[in-house]
Amino acid sequence: MRKYTPKDSVQKKAYYTDRFWVAPKVPTSSVATDESFSATLESVSKVVEVKESYIQLSQMVLKIDAKDNIKTLQALKDDGYDMCSELSATDYLARDGEFEIFYQMLSVSKAKRVRVLCRIKPTEAIESTVPLFKSANFAEREMYDMFGIYVNNHPYLKRLIMPDDWSGHPLLKTYPLQGDETASWYEVDKIFGKEYRDVIGPENRDPAKIDRYDTKRFSRVGYEVGFGTDISQGESETKIEYSTTILVDYNKSQKQLKERK
Amino acid sequence: MQQTNKLSPFFENLNFERHDNAMVINFGPQHPSAHGQLRLVLELAGEEVVKALPDIGYLHRGIEKMAENMTYNEFLPTTDRLDYIASTANNYAYALAVERLIGVEVPRRAKVIRTMLLEVNRIISHLFFVATHALDVGAMSVFLYAFREREFAMDLMEDYCGARLTHSAVRIGGVPLDLPRDWITNLDKFCDKLLHELEHTYEALLTENRIWKMRLENVGVLTPENALSWGCTGVMLRGSGICYDIRKEEPYELYGELDFDIPVSTTNDSYGRYRLYMEEMKESVKILRQLIGMYDSTEPQLMAHAPQYISAPKEEIMTQNYSLMQHFVLVTQGMRPPVGEVYAPTESPKGELGFYIKSEGEPYAYRLKCRAPSFYHTGLLQEILVGTYLADVVTIIGSTNIVFGEVDR
Structure with a gap:
């Protein structure tokens, strides 16, 4: 029988798994243990409903509804978190059918970091945070490029890293590491046309061939x-x-x- | 796609020939001052830039994708290819993120060596900045002098790890080797040499140079609000009057114990940023001198003791059966960090370099995001270039100190 490979994730798998092994967890602590974080959490919870909050590795994590992302970031910005240092997504489509989007916030005055997590379905779009943080301009474009997550009201939502006419989104778990079929014929299709695939033949990636x-x-x-x-x-x-x-x-x-x- | 029935020159959807007075210039991706593979589409009104569109991705290698398909130790040499001017800073940022995830404490000697290497890399990167920035602006001789000193620093790196550019000199859990004999003496000599050259060559050539000042002062003005909003870090942020250095504010390694200052400039322009780079090199020398004193009093242990995640030292592997077994499992299967996520920021020579790692308890990271400072500094170009003159575009790109290995990843 041919080996079963799941279609929803083509990433590399561990070849040995012990089914009785339970992975340990990174310890988390309650937000109440930190004064600064608990004050921030209080001011954020006044505006939006925080689903879950904890401190992991000295950074506060807030889980919110994806619709509240602007309100949350605005509340954080008012509280001194004046830089959105990173923003991207994680593909949980295979397990939960959702993307997880994270916003990594930094308060320059307090030297504290907060991570805001929210989840959206692949059919949904997230609201752009560019009006609050201009750094989101490139970051959201990259997120769109890599995951295909649509961002509403982004000033210029266009592929950033991959070519404009690329098909597929490379960081999805369904996208193979070596690229899909369209990727392997990208140059041939673009320069000569699809009918030349047979003439030119597949690319040889073995330099020692x-x-x-x-x-x-x-x-x-x-x-x-x-x-x-x-x-x-x-x-x-x-x-x-x-x-x-x-x-x-x-x-x-x-x-x-x-x-x- | 190209449309052959059109006669005016265009690329993709951009028409370079216009019927109004505006002109569109395609700057790069092969422009020598584009610091790698930056393509800028500039709309000009006369000599003034009206609109700037940075286009990146010409050096995209899918490093984040590769990270999801490699074990944690396998991925470490790949991080060399991010900011290839200062590879150890990337290795370290990645190693730090994984160490925080698995919760190991690095031995003190490894900490001293790592901090030394980080500072040597900062000097290498800053010398490279001064060299190429001066070259871009038109001061050719500074380039030659700065590369001479950079060569000595790279010799130090070569003495330590054997590589000059892609160091991989840091491991998860420590460092692989102790310092070679005479390394400290050479480092001390290099510090003397660098301080002397900084004062008598670079600063003498540039700081009060009329042309240099005319080209840099009030060019590329970045207000503090914009710097924060665009996610600028490192010298770009401190050049706008905001004193934030991760080494001071969120100390890692030995930076908490070391005595050094954070230079800040309030001029907000390229000249202020240039001055900061020069000052930072002097601070790095100060840090290196303190570390030289710390080295001798440390124990010889180099790698952290965490058998579940990190292989034992070579002697133990060769003599003890259980260590060999652990090593075999770690090499063939890779370490399995606990379930959780970590974002570890570090102050790389370019700014805040951080790795966000999401672990699901597998030997492969579920998601790894590299927060590269140059990526955000490239995004900033679309605002900072508007309203400047075409001749200043190269100065501003040089002043942001972007490296395309980490912009495109």
Whole structure:
């Protein structure tokens, strides 16, 4: 039987799993243990409903509804979190059918960091945070490019890193590491057209590949033939004449050579 | 797609020839001052930039995708290719994120060595900045002098790890090697040399140079509000009068114990940023001198002891059966960090470099996001370039100090 590979995630899997092994968790603590964070949480909870909040590795994590993202970030901004240092998504489509979007916030005055997490379905779009933080301009474009998450009211939602006419979103778990079929024919399709796929042939990614019958790029010692000769029917052995002048005779010691001179 | 029935020159959907007075210039991706593969589409009114559109992705290698398909230790050498001017800073940022995730404490000697390497890399990167920035603006000789000193710093890195550009000199849980003999002496000599050259060559050539000042002063003005809003970090943020250095505010490694200052400039322009780079090099020398004193008093242990995640030292692997077994499992399967997520910010020479890692308890990271400072500084170009003159565009790009390895990832 052929090995079963799940279609919803083509990423590399651990080849050995112990089904009785329970992965430990990174310890979390309650927000109440930190004064600054609990004050922030209080001011955020006045505006939106915070589903879950905890401190993990000295950063506060807030889980909110995706519709409240603008309100939450505005509340955080009012509270001193004046930089959105990172924003992107994680693909949980296979497990939960959702994307998780995170906003990594920094307060320059307090030297504290808060992470806001929200989840959306692939059919939904998230509201753009560019009016609050201009850094979201590039970050949201990258998120759209990599995951295909639509961002409402973004000033210029266009692919950022991949070419405009690329198909597929590379960071999805369904997208293979080596690229899909369209990716492998991208240049050929674009420059020559789809009908030339057969003429040009698939790309060879093996830099050490040797074609035995290619006499334009390879030759065999003892079987030298003319450039581009067809040798598929076999080739005749060529006698090679080596130079007979001995410059240094390694069979004799250097002392003897000196004596001869 | 190209439409052959159109006669005016265009690329994709951009018409370069216009019927009004405006002109559209395609700057890059092969422009020598584009610091790699930056393509800028500039709309000009006369000499003034009306609209700027940075276009990136010409160096995209899918490093975040690769991280999801590699074990944690396998991925470390890949981080060299992010900011290839200062590779150790990337290795370290990644190692720090994983260490926080698995919760190991690095031995003190490893900390000293790592901090030394980070500061040597900061000097390498800053010298590179001064060199290329001066070259972009037109001061060719500074480029040659700065590369001479950079060569000495790279020799130090080569002595330590054997590589000059892609160091991989940091491991998850410590460092692989102790400092070679005479390394500290050479480092001390290099510090003397650098301080001397900073004062007598670079600053003497540039700081009070009339042309340099005319080209840099009041060019690329970045207000503090914009710097925060665009996510600028590092010198870009401190050049706008906001004193925020992760080494001071959220200390990692030995930075909490070291005595150094954070230079801040309130001029908001390229000249202020240039001055900051020069000052930061002096601070790095100050840090290195303190670390030299700390090195001798440390224990010789180099890698953290956490058998579940990190292989034992070579002697133990070769002598003890259980260590060998652990090592075998870690090499063939990879470490499995606990379930959770971490974002570890570090102050790389370019700004805030952080890795966001989401672990699901697998040997492969479920999601790894690299927060690269240059990415956000490139985004800033679309605002900061508007209203400046075409001749200043190169100065401003140089002043942001972007490296395309980490912009495109």
